[in-house]
Amino acid sequence: MAKIIDGKAIAKEIHGEIADEVRSLSEKHGKVPGLAVVIVGTREDTQSFVLMKRKACAEVGIKSFELGLPEDVSETEVIATVHELNANPDVHGILVQLPLPKHINEDNVLSEISIEKDVDGFHPLNIGKLAMKGREPLFMxxxxxxxxxxxxxxxxxxxxxxxxxxxxxxxxxxxxxxxxxxxxxxxxxxxxxxxxxxxxxxxxxxxxxxxxxxxxxxxxxxxxxxxxxxxxxxxxxxxx
Amino acid sequence: MAKIIDGKAIAKEIHGEIADEVRSLSEKHGKVPGLAVVIVGTREDTQSFVLMKRKACAEVGIKSFELGLPEDVSETEVIATVHELNANPDVHGILVQLPLPKHINEDNVLSEISIEKDVDGFHPLNIGKLAMKGREPLFMxxxxxxxxxxxxxxxxxxxxxxxxxxxxxxxxxxxxxxxxxxxxxxxxxxxxxxxxxxxxxxxxxxxxxxxxxxxxxxxxxxxxxxxxxxxxxxxxxxxx
Incomplete structure (x- = not known):
């Protein structure tokens, strides 16, 4: 008989652990982790991913910021938004929801995320460290x-x-x-x-x-x- | 019957091609590529690798620089040498001959090589780009x-x-x-x-x-x- 890995139960367990960590961080250091999500356009799958992330943040006590930009925003404007978030001390992690519209180069945008806030771990420096023996990426x-x-x-x-x-x-x-x-x-x-x-x-x-x-x-x-x-x-x- | 890949013949072919490229670079732009090799200590295998590199450079017209440092040199001094080479406009590629003595952290040293001169391609940023689809490392x-x-x-x-x-x-x-x-x-x-x-x-x-x-x-x-x-x-x- 096949045994089914119960992903939902495991997720619940992990949510509980993260909620504890967030609480202790807040009590000990007065800091609440903040996650910013940059959303370009109105793709349906994107919206539902963002909704899931927002809910997960709320459950564990992470403050979430959402920055919605119109479908026809320029690459320069998306990058400017990323730079603002890099500089914002309340934001500890930045996610740029992919895929971006075709007129925007995803690599150019992702490379602008500060390596310390690249919680998606998609920066080539993070991927390189993940690949190499004896190195550890900041984020996976x-x-x-x-x-x-x-x-x-x-x-x-x-x-x-x-x-x-x-x-x-x-x-x-x-x-x-x-x-x-x-x-x-x-x-x-x-x-x-x-x-x-x-x-x-x-x-x-x-x-x-x-x-x-x-x-x-x-x-x-x-x-x-x-x-x-x-x-x-x-x-x-x-x-x- | 097994066919043997003739590595020496292929190497000779590639040497010829690189010699042509170096000559045309020098004629068109008045620039001769320069390769610096940093050697710490006197390991025998290291010496023979360095000798092979020196010979290969001479054959194809690349200028080679060798910087020998004593076995007991400090990590700080090795890094200072790397910084000097980063700043030297006659040096286009830097190799730090590995392994380094145990008291020196190799990752610390390799990370200091300017990414534009990391001809060994061991920088995690290069490895990350090598791993990722749609990205290309500066050097392999x-x-x-x-x-x-x-x-x-x-x-x-x-x-x-x-x-x-x-x-x-x-x-x-x-x-x-x-x-x-x-x-x-x-x-x-x-x-x-x-x-x-x-x-x-x-x-x-x-x-x-x-x-x-x-x-x-x-x-x-x-x-x-x-x-x-x-x-x-x-x-x-x-x-x-």
Whole structure:
């Protein structure tokens, strides 16, 4: 019988721990962590992500700031907003909700976020430190970190295991592969449409499906006892 | 019959191309590229690497500068040397020969090399850009780049192939895996002592052995027609 990793229960547990940390930070240092989210345009999926973040902040006591900018805002104006947030002492983390409209270069915007406030961990300096042995990033990208939390809180060890990551996006596939590697797994990174992808998956102890769509891996592809995390469908335009 | 990749012939070809580029740079802009190598102590392997670099520079017309520092030099003095080279307009590339003596923190020193002169490509910002899709590092670490040159100049395509990298050092294993991934391979990164490493290697189209010792992979482990590059024995203390 398959055992289901209860993501909602684990999330609740983590929310409780963070709420405790926020409370103690506030009592000891009189500081409340602040998270700013920059939203450009009115994409529906963006709005629902932002709503989820706002709710999560409220639950754990993090102050959230939302900066909505119109769809036709210029890159310069988005960058100016980022600079203001970099300078704002009440803001400790900055998220720029992706994807941005096509006329704005995402890399240019993300590179302007102060490295100390880059809570998404997408800055190349953070990704480099995440990749390198003996270095630690200031922040880890959230979905990859979530995958590792789900494994460790479900009692699944990583060291020495064969892990397969399906997908190699900068947001999920690549960083989760790098984290699994750092945790001592043998890691294979494969595109869904690569030849042999099913054969590679069937040999894995741990499978992270981050191919841009949910439910692409079939149950009968899996080795008995394999741990599977399906990241689902997020920002399909960011995936390969 | 196995076909041997003739590394020496390919190196000669590349030397010729670089000599042409250096000559045209010098004719058109009156600039001669300069490479500075910082050497601490008198390790024998270090001396022979430096000698090889000096010879290669001389062959292609690059001006080389060598800065020898005593074994007991302080970290502060090494960093001061790096700062001087950063500011020297005749120096376009800086190599700090690794490993450094134990009392010096390598990361502290390497992080001080100006990103525009980090020709070893070991700065985390460079590694991050090398890892990320849609980003390009200013410089690629030389051994990994050499592996890809050997493959491409031997007519071996990478896209869609199954590649296995043995070893995950910051200097070879990790960056070569990231380069193969960017070139479209399905990439597995495995430690030599991992369970199943022989089995994983026998399924690969391309094998890069970067486990810190030469000749660790046996011929009968390989799939017929597989391309193998054995990086050999370099800096054993830097490998895992």
């Amino acid at each position: 990208p959230c979905t990859p970190k979530g995958c590792l939390e789900l494994l460790s809180r479900s009692g699944i060890s990583i060291k020495g295991k064969k892990a397969v990551v399906l997908g190699r996006s900068n947001i999920v596939g690549l960083p989760v592969a790098l984290l699994l590697l750092k945790a001592g797994a043998t890691v294979t990174i494969v595109r869904f449409h690569a030849p042999d992808s099913a054969k590679i998956i069937c040999e894995a102890d741990i499978v992270i499906a981050a191919a841009g769509q949910a439910m692409m891996i079939k149950g009968d592809w899996l080795k008995p006892g394999a741990a599977v995390i399906d990241v689902g469908t997020i920002w399909p335009d960011s995936y390969s | 670490p030389c051994t990994p780049k050499g592996c890809l040159e050997l493959l491409s100049r031997s007519g071996i395509s990478i896209k869609g192939k199954k590649a296995v990298v043995l070893g995950r050092s910051n200097i070879v294993g990790l960056p070569v895996a990231l380069l193969l991934l960017k070139a479209g391979a399905t990439v597995t990164i495995v430690r030599f002592h991992a369970p199943d490493s022989a089995k994983i290697i026998c399924e690969a189209d391309i094998v890069i052995a970067a486990a810190g010792q030469a000749m660790m992979i046996k011929g009968d482990w390989l799939k017929p027609g597989a391309a193998v590059i054995d990086v050999g024995t370099i800096w054993p203390d830097s490998y895992s």
